[in-house]
Amino acid sequence: MRNVLPILTVVxxxxxxxxxGAVMLNKNWAYDKAQRAGVExxxxxxxxxxxxxxxxxxxxxxxxxxxxxxxxxxxxQRGRAFSKRSLIYxxxxxxxxxxxxxxxxxGLGILLAxxxxxxxxxxxxxxxxxxxxxxxxxxxxxPMIVVVLASAQVDDLIAKGVISMYLSFFPVVVGMVKGxxxxxxxxxxxxxxWNASRGQTFWKLRLPASAPYLFASLKVGIAASLIxxxxxxxxxxxxxxxxxxxxxGSYYGQTVQIWSALIAAATLAALMxxxxxLLQRVTLKRMGMAQ
Amino acid sequence: MIxxxxxxxxxxxxxxxxxxxxxxxxxxxxxxxxxxxFGITLLLLWEGIVRGFGISPVLLPPPSAIAVTFxxxxxxxxxxxxxxxxxxxxxxxxxxxxxxFLVAVAVDRSPFLQRGLLxxxxxxxALPIIGLAPIMVMWFGxxxxxxxxxxxxxxxxxxxxxxxxxxxxxxxxxxxxxxxYAASYPQALMKLRLPAAMPFIFxxxxxATTLALIGAIVAEFFGSPIKGMGFRISTEVGRLALDxxxxxxxxxxxxxxxxYGLVALLEKGVTFWHPSQRG
Numbered sequence: 001m002r003n004v005l006p007i008l009t010v011v012x013x014x015x016x017x018x019x020x021g022a023v024m025l026n027k028n029w030a031y032d033k034a035q036r037a038g039v040e041x042x043x044x045x046x047x048x049x050x051x052x053x054x055x056x057x058x059x060x061x062x063x064x065x066x067x068x069x070x071x072x073x074x075x076x077q078r079g080r081a082f083s084k085r086s087l088i089y090x091x092x093x094x095x096x097x098x099x100x101x102x103x104x105x106x107g108l109g110i111l112l113a114x115x116x117x118x119x120x121x122x123x124x125x126x127x128x129x130x131x132x133x134x135x136x137x138x139x140x141x142x143p144m145i146v147v148v149l150a151s152a153q154v155d156d157l158i159a160k161g162v163i164s165m166y167l168s169f170f171p172v173v174v175g176m177v178k179g180x181x182x183x184x185x186x187x188x189x190x191x192x193x194w195n196a197s198r199g200q201t202f203w204k205l206r207l208p209a210s211a212p213y214l215f216a217s218l219k220v221g222i223a224a225s226l227i228x229x230x231x232x233x234x235x236x237x238x239x240x241x242x243x244x245x246x247x248x249g250s251y252y253g254q255t256v257q258i259w260s261a262l263i264a265a266a267t268l269a270a271l272m273x274x275x276x277x278l279l280q281r282v283t284l285k286r287m288g289m290a291q
Numbered sequence: 292m293i294x295x296x297x298x299x300x301x302x303x304x305x306x307x308x309x310x311x312x313x314x315x316x317x318x319x320x321x322x323x324x325x326x327x328x329f330g331i332t333l334l335l336l337w338e339g340i341v342r343g344f345g346i347s348p349v350l351l352p353p354p355s356a357i358a359v360t361f362x363x364x365x366x367x368x369x370x371x372x373x374x375x376x377x378x379x380x381x382x383x384x385x386x387x388x389x390x391x392f393l394v395a396v397a398v399d400r401s402p403f404l405q406r407g408l409l410x411x412x413x414x415x416x417a418l419p420i421i422g423l424a425p426i427m428v429m430w431f432g433x434x435x436x437x438x439x440x441x442x443x444x445x446x447x448x449x450x451x452x453x454x455x456x457x458x459x460x461x462x463x464x465x466x467x468x469x470x471x472y473a474a475s476y477p478q479a480l481m482k483l484r485l486p487a488a489m490p491f492i493f494x495x496x497x498x499a500t501t502l503a504l505i506g507a508i509v510a511e512f513f514g515s516p517i518k519g520m521g522f523r524i525s526t527e528v529g530r531l532a533l534d535x536x537x538x539x540x541x542x543x544x545x546x547x548x549x550x551y552g553l554v555a556l557l558e559k560g561v562t563f564w565h566p567s568q569r570g
Contacts (some may be wrong), residue, residue: 006403121312134501143525225421227421269419
């Protein structure tokens with residue numbers, strides 16, 4: 001709890017920076033308008049104008065907040081939560097491809113990690129390539145993968161999920177390999193003393209020991225998965241989604257719309273990471289591993 | 292059919308060789324040969340599947356076709372590489388990492404700010420910052436400046452968080468020793484805390500190498516001059532010239548791995564004393 005005050009200070013400073021930036025970036029347009037109208041703007045009038053422009057270069061937080069409310073809460077009140085103009089609808093699309101990719105990525109990651117831990121040849125030959133695969137800017141080729149998969153009659157949702165899967169499997173592999181190897185010599189010797197088979201050692205010692213590592217990498221993985229989904233939506237924008245909102249906003253110069261999509265994506269990321277954190281706390285507590 | 296059989300035989304043979312190699316005592320040759328053999332097998336598998344099943348080159352071109360395109364378009368690829376990597380990614384990387392480092396050192400004297408900055412920084416590092424790309428293109432125009440700005444935004448927080456954490460890495464005993472020596476704050480910073488922070492800083496720098504390249508390429512999807520890797524990828528996808536796209540991907544992969552390798556090499560030189568570098 002002692003961190004609350006410092007965090008609030010930093011957040012407030014960020015908001016102050018945001019407002020300051022909005023004034024700085026929007027003032028030229030305000031002066032332009034005033035000059036054409038033939039009026040002289042005082043400083044106060046200029047600041048007031050920068051807060052309420054239609055297409056500001058940087059929308060101030062309250063404008064973004066109003067847009068967010070207009071496209072979520074207000075639509076719920078009118079009973080149109082899933083209309084095409086609501087961010088809930090677009091957020092839902094992004095969420096579904098994120099979760100699909102995340103689930104498959106996690107599964108693939110765990111399987112690879114089990115193989116790597118139990119097979120020396122696999123460890124030596126596959127592991128370097130898994131690491132190398134992450135130095136390739138995969139996000140950059142997302143549009144190609146999406147287009148190719150879509151032209152091969154693959155469902156759009158799966159095409160987007162593949163990108164998320166690629167981004168989320170890596171942290172899981174690395175974390176799980178570390179976790180499955182985390183039991184120390186004493187514990188492994190104990191297993192041998194009990195004449196445990198490889199399978200028994202795996203289920204009763206290695207797997208439970210890897211749980212904390214797994215959750216740590218799941219948090220990284222789901223954030224990466226969301227980024228993958230957003231970028232994939234840039235190429236499949238006809239389906240909607242938060243990435244599509246950003247793209248459409250950038251076509252028409254609707255900065256407020258871009259920023260509200262951005263904030264919505266950030267909120268989604270925070271919610272997902274927080275729910276995995278909750279799952280982690282509950283699971284580790286039941287396993288008796290909570291610190 | 293012949294292709295498929297050949298590739299399968301090669302796969303099994305390579306797998307056996309790798310098992311034999313890993314059963315031996317590890318040495319320099321093994322450490323290189325085993326993953327190399329696996330990589331070659333993957334490429335052959337790809338080539339064999341494409342040829343054997345007659346997959347249309349519009350969907351997935353074989354590696355040989357990509358290599359031919361690559362060698363035929365070297366000047367064009369170099370121009371794209373220079374525009375995206377050197378102008379966009381590298382300049383943004385240097386500015387972003389430099390700024391993050393300076394902020395971390397500046398914040399270092401105030402535990403209050405540190406406690407606030409770490410959770411916020413960790414949170415922001417998990418956000419899809421790449422979404423700022425359209426906004427940056429609007430602010431800084433189509434040329435490399437907007438790409439560098441996206442890269443700065445992407446690399447800033449991971450490096451900041453790692454540096455702040457690293458500066459806390461020296462333990463109390465060591466800091467007490469510095470006090471016993473009557474070391475001033477800058478002295479303690481230069482001689483103890485910065486060297487102790489290096490493994491953390493390099494961790495951030497390594498994460499940032501990949502982010503930088505991704506940021507520069509994706510930002511080009513939102514508007515760019517008629518060169519650059521992201522521009523080429525998005526236009527050639529539209530023309531279904533996938534061999535050219537894969538050639539760009541090969542450039543990106545080589546550039547990304549080389550960049551990462553360079554930073555890792557630098558790390559080895561600077562943090563030679565760290566347990567993870569010995570052994």
